[in-house]
Amino acid sequence: MPGRRREVMIVLPGxxxxxxxxxxxxxxxxxxxxxxxxxxxxxxxxxxxxTAYILGTTVSTPIWGKIGDLYGRKNIxxxxxxxxxxxxxxxxxxxxxxxxGPGGGMAELIAFRALQGLGAGGLMVTAMAIIGDLVPxxxxxxxxxxxxxxxxxxxxxxPLVGGFITDHLDWRWAFYVNLPLGGAAxxxxxxxxxxxxxxxxxxxxxxxAILLSIGITALVLITTWGGNQYEWASPQIIGLAVVAIAALxxxxxxxxxxxxxxxxxxxxxxxxxxxxxxxxxxLGFAMFGAITFLPLYQQTVQGASATNSGLxxxxxxxxxxxxxxxxxxxxxxxxxxxxxxxVGGVVMAVGMVLLSTQDVTTPTWLTSVYIAVLGLGMGFLxxxxxxxxxxxxxxxxxxxxxxxxTFFRSIGGSFGVSLFGAVFNNQLVAGxxxxxxxxxxxxxxxxxxxxxxxxxxxxxxxxxxxxxSLASAISGVFGWAIVFAALIPVLAMFIREDxxxxxxxxxxxxxxxxxxLH
Numbered sequence: 001m002p003g004r005r006r007e008v009m010i011v012l013p014g015x016x017x018x019x020x021x022x023x024x025x026x027x028x029x030x031x032x033x034x035x036x037x038x039x040x041x042x043x044x045x046x047x048x049x050x051t052a053y054i055l056g057t058t059v060s061t062p063i064w065g066k067i068g069d070l071y072g073r074k075n076i077x078x079x080x081x082x083x084x085x086x087x088x089x090x091x092x093x094x095x096x097x098x099x100x101g102p103g104g105g106m107a108e109l110i111a112f113r114a115l116q117g118l119g120a121g122g123l124m125v126t127a128m129a130i131i132g133d134l135v136p137x138x139x140x141x142x143x144x145x146x147x148x149x150x151x152x153x154x155x156x157x158x159p160l161v162g163g164f165i166t167d168h169l170d171w172r173w174a175f176y177v178n179l180p181l182g183g184a185a186x187x188x189x190x191x192x193x194x195x196x197x198x199x200x201x202x203x204x205x206x207x208x209a210i211l212l213s214i215g216i217t218a219l220v221l222i223t224t225w226g227g228n229q230y231e232w233a234s235p236q237i238i239g240l241a242v243v244a245i246a247a248l249x250x251x252x253x254x255x256x257x258x259x260x261x262x263x264x265x266x267x268x269x270x271x272x273x274x275x276x277x278x279x280x281x282x283l284g285f286a287m288f289g290a291i292t293f294l295p296l297y298q299q300t301v302q303g304a305s306a307t308n309s310g311l312x313x314x315x316x317x318x319x320x321x322x323x324x325x326x327x328x329x330x331x332x333x334x335x336x337x338x339x340x341x342x343v344g345g346v347v348m349a350v351g352m353v354l355l356s357t358q359d360v361t362t363p364t365w366l367t368s369v370y371i372a373v374l375g376l377g378m379g380f381l382x383x384x385x386x387x388x389x390x391x392x393x394x395x396x397x398x399x400x401x402x403x404x405x406t407f408f409r410s411i412g413g414s415f416g417v418s419l420f421g422a423v424f425n426n427q428l429v430a431g432x433x434x435x436x437x438x439x440x441x442x443x444x445x446x447x448x449x450x451x452x453x454x455x456x457x458x459x460x461x462x463x464x465x466x467x468x469s470l471a472s473a474i475s476g477v478f479g480w481a482i483v484f485a486a487l488i489p490v491l492a493m494f495i496r497e498d499x500x501x502x503x504x505x506x507x508x509x510x511x512x513x514x515x516x517l518h
Contacts, residue, residue, distance in 0.1 A: 008131075008134050008135060008143060010192050011130075011134075011188070011189060011192050011193045012143065012146070012147075013188065014184075014185045014188035014189040014192070014193070015127040015130060015131065015147070015185075015189070016127075016146075016147060016150045017181055017182075017184060017185040017188075018077070018081055018123045018127055018182070018185045018189075019123055019124055019127050019147060019150065019151060019154075020150060020151070020154045020181070021081075021084060021120070021123060021178055021181055021182055021185070022057075022084075022120040022123040022124050023151050023154035023158070024154050024157065024158045024161065025053070025088075025116070025120065025178065028158050028161050028162035028165065028174050028177070029049070029050075029053075029162070029174050029175070032162050032165055032171045032174040035171040036049075036109070036171050036174075039095065039105070039171065048110045049106075049109060049110055049113055050113075051220070051221075051224050052110045052111070052113040052114040052117060053113045053114070053116060053117040053120070054117065054220060054224075054414070055114060055117060055216075055217055055220050055221075056113070056114040056115065056116065056117020056118040056119075056120070056121065057117040057118075057120045057121040057410070058121070058216055058220055058407070058410050058411070058414075059118075059121070059212075059213045059216050059217055059220075060117070060118045060121030060122065061121040061122075061124075061125050061403045061406055061407045061410070062212060062262055062263055062400070062403045062404070062407055063121075063209050063212075063213075063262060064076065064080060064121050064122035064125055064126055064399075064403065065125045065126070065129065065399035065400050065401075065402055065403025065404070066204075066205075066260075066261075066262045066263070066399060066400055066403070067204060067399075068122075068125075068126050068129055068399035069129075069396055069397060069398065069399040069400060070204065070260060072195060073126055073129055073130050073133060073195055073399065074130075074189070074193050074195045076122065076126060077122065077123075077126040077127070077130060077189065077193075078186060078189060078190060079122070080119050080120075080121070080122025080123055080126060081119065081122075081123065081182050081185055081186050081189075082119070082186065083115065083116075083118055083119030083122070084116055084119030084120055084122075084123060084178065084182060085119070085178060085179055085182040085183070085186070086115065086119070087112055087113070087115035087116025087117070087118070087119055088116055088175045088176070088178035088179060088182070089175070089176070089179060090108075090112040090115065090116075091109055091112040091113060091116055091175040092172040092173070092174075092175035092176045093172070094106075094108040094109035094112055095108060095109070116175075124406055125399065125402045125403040125406050126399070126402075127147070128147075128386060128390075128402045128405075128406075129390075129398050129399045129401075129402040129403075130193070130195065131143050131147070132390045132395075132398045132402065133195055133395075133398065134195075136500070137387060137390060137391040137500035139332050143328070146325065146328070147383070153317065153321070160311075161177070162174060165177070204260065204262075205254070205255070205258040205259075205260055205261050205262045207254050207258075208251060208254045208255050208258055208261055208262040208263070209262045211247045211248070211250050211251040211254060212247075212248075212251055212262055212263065214243065214247040215243075215244050215247035215248035215251060216411075218240045218241070218243040218244035218247065219244050219411065219414070220411075220414055221240050222237055222240045222241060222244065222418075223414040223415050223417065223418035224414070224418070225237065225240075226418055226422075227418065227421060227422045227425065232422075251263075252265065263400065263404070264397065264400060267393055267397060267400065267401070267404075270392050270393065271392075271494070271495075271496055272388055272389070272391075272392035272495055272496055272498065273389060273392045273393060273401065273404070275491055275492075275494055275495055276385050276388050276389040276392070276405060276495075277389070277404055277405070277408045278408070278491060279341065279385060279488055279491050279492060280385055280389075280404075280405050280408040280409040280412065281408045281409065281411060281412035281415075282412060282484050282485075282487050282488050282491070283381055283382075283385065283409055283412065283488060284408070284409035284410060284411065284412030284413035284414075284416060285412035285413065285415055285416035285419075285484050286348070286352065286416060286481045286484040286485040286488070287348070287374075287378065287413070287416075288412070288413030288416050288417060291316075291374075292417050292420070292421075293420070293424060293474045293477050294313070294355075294371065294474075295313075296470075296474065297358065297367075297470070297471065297474045298312050298364070298367065300467070300470055301360055301467055301470055301471050301474075302362075302364050302367065304364070312364065312367070312368060312371075313371065315368045315369070315371055315372035315375060316371040316372060316374055316375035316378070317375060318372075318375065319372045319373075319374075319375030319376045319378075319379060320375040320376070320378040320379040320382065321379070322379065323375075323376055323378075323379025323380055324379045324382060324383050326379075327340050327379065327380060327383070327384060328383065331384070331387065331500075335499065335500050336497065337384055337387065337388060337497065337500070338492070338495050338496075338497040340380045340381070340384045341380065341381055341384055341385060341388070341488065341489070341492035341495065342489045342492040342493060343380050343489075344376075344377045344378070344379070344380025344381035344384070344488070344489075344492075345377065345380075345381065345485065345486070345487075345488030345489030345490075345491075345492055346377075346489045347373060347376050347377035347380065348374060348377025348378065348380075348381065348485045348488065349377070349482055349485040349486045349488070349489070350373055350377070351370060351371070351373040351374030351375075351376070351377055351485075352374070352478050352479075352481045352482040352485045353478075353482055354369075354370040354373055354374075355367075355370045355371070355374065355475070355478040356475050356476075356478035356479040356481075356482065357475065358370070358471060358474070358475050358478075359468070359471045359472070359475065360464075360467050360468055360471045362471075377485075381488070385405060386402065386405045386406075387500075388495065389401045389402070389404065389405040390402060390405075391498065391500055392498070416481075416484070419480075420477045420480060420481070423473075423476060423477055423480055424473050424474065424476070424477050425473075427472065427473035427476040427477075428469055428470060428473040431468070431469030431470075431472050431473055432465065432466065432469045434469075435465035435468060435469055436462060436465045436466070436469075
């Protein structure tokens with residue numbers, strides 16, 4: 001036991017560093033985007049800088065998980081770090097003389113962001129699976145709690161690092177900063193990480209991988225474009241829906257025939273695996289969908305700066321970090337885990353209820369209390385759900401379980417942002433029309449994105465009506481989020497508390513009986 005703990009603690013900094021890279025990147029780049037667009041141009045393609053990264057990450061996550069199961073996770077993890085670093089370096093060089101100057105700079109940046117996203121897809125999922133290889137589930141909670149704490153800190157640090165780079169350095173350092181961090185993680189893990197070398201005679205399920213990638217790409221584009229760039233009933237969105245249905249429909253029979261399927265559908269016959277997949281979707285749907293609108297409320301209604309709005313999320317992240325650590329240690333000590341997603345879902349729903357009561361008079365300190373409650377719920381859920389997913393499958397499918405937990409949470413987040421965006425826009429337009437009449441048209445067209453300077457120039461009655469409408473629309477988003485958050489504890493009640501591998505009731509080499517199904 002002491003030897004294993006020492007081995008884990010030696011490589012844990014490298015694993016955490018790799019995960020921090022994936023967590024930090026989007027937030028740092030998001031802060032630097034105005035400066036990037038100012039130099040490279042291509043404002044009409046700005047959203048693709050984010051979309052390309054999300055697509056790369058989401059599409060590659062299940063594939064990284066599976067090939068890690070097939071060929072051993074160490075080399076796969078090192079490759080994913082290397083791909084991420086190469087993508088980061090190329091992003092930093094986009095529009096430079098090396099590629100012919102700034103003429104095609106934005107197109108280059110979008111392509112390199114997709115490559116960077118492909119690498120990022122392997123960072124999170126493979127790091128979690130490596131912890132699963134090194135530590136049995138009974139002891140895993142405390143390490144995953146530490147990793148959750150580091151991720152929470154990364155989410156707070158992202159806007160601060162991005163702001164510093166934007167104000168004091170060239171925007172290219174938003175990407176170059178990944179190179180020393182990634183290099184340190186790569187060197188440490190290459191030298192010190194010791195895992196069994198696995199190799200299988202089966203081929204990778206390329207047909208399944210291609211069909212899954214096409215289906216996921218279509219789904220992400222639907223949630224990104226729907227109601228924004230294109231109407232929901234437009235030919236583009238309908239066409240993407242047809243592509244998604246066709247690709248995913250063809251994916252199912254291919255997976256049942258494949259010798260080593262990318263996503264073994266037999267795993268969904270395992271109750272806990274299916275429940276955690278659905279629970280992760282709801283968690284991403286409610287959490288990411290609603291939290292997206294918090295900075296808008298804090299910056300516009302409460303008057304916080306962009307940097308300070310990031311700091312105002314600190315109570316949520318701190319609460320999530322503390323609870324994750326406590327829950328991880330409790331699971332290690334007792335071997336019990338079912339109660340935590342139930343409690344987490346209830347507390348998260350309470351947080352959504354509190355946030356739905358906000359209006360233009362809500363003080364900043366009270367918002368901090370509300371989001372701390374939401375963070376408490378997240379702390380009970382984030383790592384516990386991953387632990388349950390990993391414990392529900394055989395050791396050989398650990399990568400698939402880890403990638404599925406991450407994948408369904410990401411897809412849920414994409415759908416949540418899209419649906420709640422539609423709710424927000426509809427309620428904002430209705431509120432502005434009701435309060436301001438014809439004056440609402442220009443403000444409604446801006447979707448609530450009004451700079452503080454422009455807001456100050458509005459006549460007092462118009463400014464008041466706009467802020468009231470905006471606060472009401474955001475509260476409406478949290479009102480809808482209550483429904484999805486409330487489903488989480490209901491589903492969690494059906495989780496079966498199977499003994500954790502590594503506990504007295506389940507020997508270390510025990511495997512779930514149904515996990516072999518493919």
